[in-house]
Amino acid sequence: MTATYGASTIKRARRTRVEMEDFRRSIYDITRQHRPCSVRQVYYLGIGTLWNKDTGGSRRNYNTVVRELGIMRESGMLPWDWLTDATRYVRIALMYDSVEQAIRRTAEEYRRDLWSMQPRRVEVWAESDSISGVVDPVTRALGVGLFSCRGQASKDFAHSAAEQYVAVGKPVTVLYVGDFDPSGLAIPRSLEERLRHYSRGSVPIDFRRCALTVEDVRAGGLVQHEANAADKSYARYAETCQALGLDSTLSTEVEALAPETLRSRLEEQIYALVEDASRWNATLAAERSERDVLLTRWLGAGA
Numbered sequence: 001m002t003a004t005y006g007a008s009t010i011k012r013a014r015r016t017r018v019e020m021e022d023f024r025r026s027i028y029d030i031t032r033q034h035r036p037c038s039v040r041q042v043y044y045l046g047i048g049t050l051w052n053k054d055t056g057g058s059r060r061n062y063n064t065v066v067r068e069l070g071i072m073r074e075s076g077m078l079p080w081d082w083l084t085d086a087t088r089y090v091r092i093a094l095m096y097d098s099v100e101q102a103i104r105r106t107a108e109e110y111r112r113d114l115w116s117m118q119p120r121r122v123e124v125w126a127e128s129d130s131i132s133g134v135v136d137p138v139t140r141a142l143g144v145g146l147f148s149c150r151g152q153a154s155k156d157f158a159h160s161a162a163e164q165y166v167a168v169g170k171p172v173t174v175l176y177v178g179d180f181d182p183s184g185l186a187i188p189r190s191l192e193e194r195l196r197h198y199s200r201g202s203v204p205i206d207f208r209r210c211a212l213t214v215e216d217v218r219a220g221g222l223v224q225h226e227a228n229a230a231d232k233s234y235a236r237y238a239e240t241c242q243a244l245g246l247d248s249t250l251s252t253e254v255e256a257l258a259p260e261t262l263r264s265r266l267e268e269q270i271y272a273l274v275e276d277a278s279r280w281n282a283t284l285a286a287e288r289s290e291r292d293v294l295l296t297r298w299l300g301a302g303a
Contacts, residue, residue: 026050027068028078035082036137037259038130039066042083044256047223084133107294112287114143117279121170122270123161124210125149127178127187127254134259135177138267151183153191162198171204173273175266180212181251185240186233210269211262212254214244222256 015023030045031037037045043065047053051061072078096102115121123145126132132148139146147153147161165172174195176188192207199205216222227249228234241248254262274280 023050024068024072024077027065028072031069031078031082034259036084036134037082038084038134038255039069040130040253040255041134041259042069044223044253045258053223053225084130084136103294103298107291107298110287110291110294111143112283112290114280114283117276117283119170119275120273121165121168121172122175122273123147123172124175124177124266124270125153125188125191126176127151127184131177131254131262135263135266138263138270142267142270144270149178149187149191152187153194155194158191158194159198162195165195165199165203165205169203171206173206173208175208175210175269177211177254177262177266178209179251179253180214180217181227181253182231182233182237183228184212184251184254185237208269210266211257212252214246216257217246217252218244222252224250224252224256227251 027042027046027050030042030050034041034045040062043051043062046065051064054061069078069083073080073083096105124135124139125147126135127149129148129150132146136146138144147157149157172195174192176191178184178187188207188209192205195207196205212222227237228251231237238248
């Protein structure tokens with residue numbers, strides 16, 4: 001017997017024009033408050049007030065957020081740079097229209113290596129490109145390398161990083177940012193093992209989880225979802241949760257943490273790793289002075 005499908009008789013209430021304007025204004029307010037943030041973070045930050053969390057494999061509410069953010073950006077209601085997208089890259093040589101433009105750009109972007117005079121190398125590793133885009137303003141401002149695992153970091157990627165550790169010859173601190181779920185615990189565990197293995201024990205590696213932490217999950221207040229029991233890392237995740245007194249049936253994504261909270265925490269932890277404050281301040285002063293010299297010497301006093 002062949003089933004016949006027709007138009008559904010189920011009617012969902014549509015928002016009125018005024019309701020839609022209020023809805024978009026609420027999305028605007030969330031994005032403005034937490035910018036720059038990812039689309040997924042906007043979705044998480046609106047759960048419980050603007051929409052319910054998608055369940056049972058549904059992506060209806062998340063897709064609504066994606067659609068509305070797209071409409072708001074296209075219409076000019078929402079600035080494009082309030083949302084991050086670190087998943088798209090353009091590969092092209094850096095080119096200029098003139099020597100003057102090249103000098104000006106060089107001067108404007110001139111940076112001293114703030115860590116070259118510090119006794120420690122500091123890096124930030126993120127589980128995904130999405131969260132990398134959220135913390136990039138912090139790592140860029142503080143001159144710290146930002147690496148995106150994109151899931152499980154490849155052996156080549158980890159080997160290349162470890163080779164740099166060996167070449168520099170300093171102790172290394174890695175601050176990790178990722179989900180608290182089966183994969184989110186397995187990825188940094190594997191990454192740490194590979195970094196230690198490929199560096200051949202020649203440099204001390206201090207591997208720290210910046211977010212999400214056990215304390216974040218234990219404190220509550222973050223939106224959670226059902227843990228993926230089919231994940232090959234679930235058994236170990238369940239054991240870890242049991243040992244920590246956490247519910248192993250639930251997982252928490254790092255996007256559930258407010259972007260500004262994450263950035264503030266990361267900034268604080270990076271600053272805490274600055275061991276020689278006088279050299280740090282001297283390097284910053286030299287950077288500002290040398291940038292001015294570049295502009296005035298090569299472009300003139302009116303630069």
